[in-house]
Amino acid sequence: MILAVALAAAVLFGCGAYLLLKRDLVRVVAGIMLISQAATVTIMGSSLTRGSAAIGVRPGQAVSDPLPQALALTALVIGLATVALLLALVHRVVVVFRTSERDELAAGDAQHEADLEAERRADQEEAG
């Protein structure tokens, strides 16, 4: 069972990492989502116990560990909120830049570099 959970987490993380390297921003967000799910699966896998729910337990009855379930729930909620924020950010980027490709976002950087280079040249001329 632990092996199955570990494999599931590994596949999720691998797919997430692959998507993260894509150029399209929506795929990058999907990759981060998959990695967050990998973390949740790992939390579940970190304590696999069999038993009834930890409420109204009779003495001698096996109880399943409630802590990882609480952790997984919290992690899911946080993951949902952060991914929603990230998607909102990507939406804003698409509206402002009119593209969701990473290369085109970097075009602004090239302009900045060119400005810096011009400034450096001006400095050298001033010094020389």
Place this chain on the structure above:
Amino acid sequence: MTLSAALVLPWASGVLLVALDGRRRAVGLLAVAMLAATLVVVAVLTAGVLSGGSREIVTGRWPAGVGIVLRADALGVAFALLSVLVLLAATAHEVIAGVRERTFPGLVLLLAGGLTGLFLTGDMFNFYVFFELAMTASYALSTYGGGRRQLRAALIFTAVNLLGSFIFLLSVAGTYRTTGTLAMDDVAHRMVGVDPNAALLVATGFFIAFSVKLGLFPFHFWLPTVYAGSAPAVAAILSGAVANIGAYGLLRFGAGIFPAELRLAAVTLIVLGAASLLYGAVLAVARGDVGETLAYSAIGQVGYVLVAVGVGGPVGLAAAVLYSVVNSLNKTLLFLATGVRGALVAGAFAIGALSVAGVPPAPGFVGKLEMFRAGIAADSPALVVLLVVGSALSVVYMFQVYQHRFWRADPAAAAAPSPLPLRALTATLALLILVAGLWPEPLLALSNSAVDGLLAGRTG
């Protein structure tokens, strides 16, 4: 009581202020007042902790071991005090200059709530929750300004740091698997009996997560774009308050919970720290842009912290605490000063620059002195030489920036000076830093007692 108040006050007022229009002056001033109140509460808590030892409460009146433990020890309150101070300075700066987005004051208060929470918790998962609260607020803050550069910076910042957070979460799961608990004290005790390979893997996960926050050398790639692209107040918040998470995490998790793994990895940490230090300093000299120079300087300065953590022992760790405090104050002053023009500002910037370079009487000198002591304690001449080279390079790049900004007859720079209150605030911050350099005993005492608490918790 003060412990709960330090968490509830910023959080509750943050929730309230997010709903209000932060562009109004009254709302901004309310946020500044609330941050000042939080600062007072944390200062009272700090005084209590320093005189009467660390405090602990279990939330919800659960028996110990079931409920989540909140704990205020010297290391936690020192970082909480520092972060709230930085947030207060940055918010006051922005309120005087005029807030441009309605959510800014509320988000800063939520960030303050998250930061004090994570510095004052004794539970790993609770740490993660507060950590996400603080990070989510700072993701939203990094879009402040709304320009193209800010948006791109925010996207990079959010994507990279979310990844770091999930690596942290994976390590939390690993900790629970190997020790069966998440209370930091119990984890530290039970880590001794854990299979060394598993423990090293978990510790590496935590190290990567905190290095990403701090922007250490192999994980720094996001930092220059973000710091240079954000508005000055936001850059000050990110480098002065949010980066503290990384430094605190390295100290709390490294020295407090994984001391054996820390010793094992000491050489690796020192090498990484040295690489970060040289890389940051060399690139800071090479860049022309003020924001980028400061960003690369931030990468270099955290290298010092990592070297000190790697040296370890009371001397090394005290140097790490002191250096993170001084560095975060320097960066706040410098980033805020880049957004201001006119008289008094050049002096304030010069004090910050001298502090980064480590020239007395600025507090950077005390930080560098402690670093040299750590280098001598490690019995390594190479380390001392490295620290000297790093300081020399920082003199070069800081005064390159100074010359570029304040000595140049540039028609664009001769624009109208900023309003006097803004310049006065920058000068006050500079004066505060100067006083900390002239009278460094409180800082030294604080960092020493922080490390004493950390090392005592380990053996006891």
